[in-house]
Amino acid sequence: MKLSKKLLAGALAMMLGVSLVAGCGGQKEAPKNAPAQGELSGTVTASGSTALLPLLKPAQEEFQNKNPKVTVNIAGGGSFTGQNQVAAGSVTIGNSDVPLQDSLKDKGLVETKLVGIPFVFITNTDVSVDNLTQQQYVDIFTGKVSNWKEVGGKDQKITIIHRAKSSGSRGAIAEIVLKGAAFTDNAVIQDSNGAVRAAIASTPGAIGYVDAAYADQSVKTLAYNGVKFSINDVIDGKYPVYTFGRMFTKGEPTGAVKAFIDYATSPEFQNVYAEKNGFVPVTKMKK
Template identity: 45%
Template sequence: MFLMKKAFIFLLAILTTFAVTGCGGNEAPGGAEGTAPNQPEQGAGGSILISGSTALQPLVEQAADVYMSSHAGSTIQVQGGGSGTGLSQVAEGTVQIGNSDIFAEEKEGIDASQLVDHKVAVVGIAAAVNPNVVVDNLTSQQLIDIFTGKITNWKDVGGDDVKVTLVNRPKSSGTRATFIQFGLKGQEEAEGVTQDSSGTVRKIINETPGAIGYLAFSYIDGKTVKGISLDGEAPTAENVTNNKYPIWAYEHMYTKGEPTGLTKDFIDFMMTEEIQQGTVSQLGYIPVTSMKVQRDAAGNVK
């Protein structure tokens, strides 16, 4: 009887050991802590709103899509409205980032001391014409005369007998401010068709015989609209980097104070090699690191 009881206790101990071993060590395939493999990077998370420059909008939208695809829980909304809108809204705190083609110091009514400038690219801006316009080059004075209304027919600059139709931008547009400052030497445009969006400007130029406006290089494809050389210098990225082609501006992403969280994470992402050497160039912008000259808020180049 004693031997049977001892054998029973021994057998029970063995079964208990197997049960404990079977329940333990249930490790997930991803590693010792049971983390699933290949999960999206978490990043800062949250949601931010960006508004402003329509010239910068395509770049920021694509970068935001790339960022969100690899950062779970992050939402980045990108809107246009023009540089003035972006600067005003970021100053008011209604958006986290205000995109602008101009320095905040250049915008009336903006306290630039409260904003932090993040230069993420350079944009070249060219006079853009309907593809049927046969003129490929203008002198600086001819460009000024066309946009100030002194020249109203393309035959006066070597083209066909076709009326010039001006397509302008509103005063809130940073593209407009840059074009007036460096293309028109500060002279105001004559009255024309005014459109807020770069995409709409391109559409109108394409559909209107004799039309001329101005667009960032990223909107000029040579088919729907054609870029015009200035004083023999073509509107190319290379000519912008050394200031041979003078109509260009930094693309700014302004924040109210130093950025934190998702805002900082996304601006840092804009400066990565993936975006600067990839997306920026692919979309027709110029990486800030490629510039051989610098320009300050007063327009001085060094």
């Protein structure tokens, strides 16, 4: 009886030893290039509003520095392009400075407000006018007024330089300023804010509009109804020419896409980069 117990104990010990050895030998090491447990990885692709590029480019760089296993690719193309591409699944984020198109409202797109986007009207530096009323802007962009002398300037032809119909900036100006009036077709069309600014800077008598972040010393910034653009005047409601920058995703964002959106809308990022790039932090916007 005692012998049987000893044999049984020995057998159990041997079985346990074999199990431990097998367990140790069967454990696989993680691939050397795999992200550490909990480390974010993946690819974020975004397209759309060129007005938002001065904000999203530093967001891209800072986010990738913090998350080296994530690749973020950001392109322009216009707000409506961004909306259409995210709805089609071509990109994971569609950046826009206009609300969602009616034709896409059944596509399951989710909106996150990113930032307040002010727009300014700019002219060539040879234009003598410093301020226009809303009605004067309407008269110019609808083609009713075609010479600067008609709005208090010198005798000089007005050349309109602005964006294509796919542009969110154009859509915002149409809604906020023109309020349903149609833009004249007698205009030079450019495909980005930067291209509009460059063309106006080199064309005597030219006028157009850009995201405030793009206005610089190469052009002249006009007042709107007597109010010169400033971040504080947007926040206080004195300067009305602004919209919201939005990030659309197909369904609720997850993984690296959600992490990038969370970072771009965070006080950590916006408090450093929004105002210095001509935007209003979304937390300061009143509506």
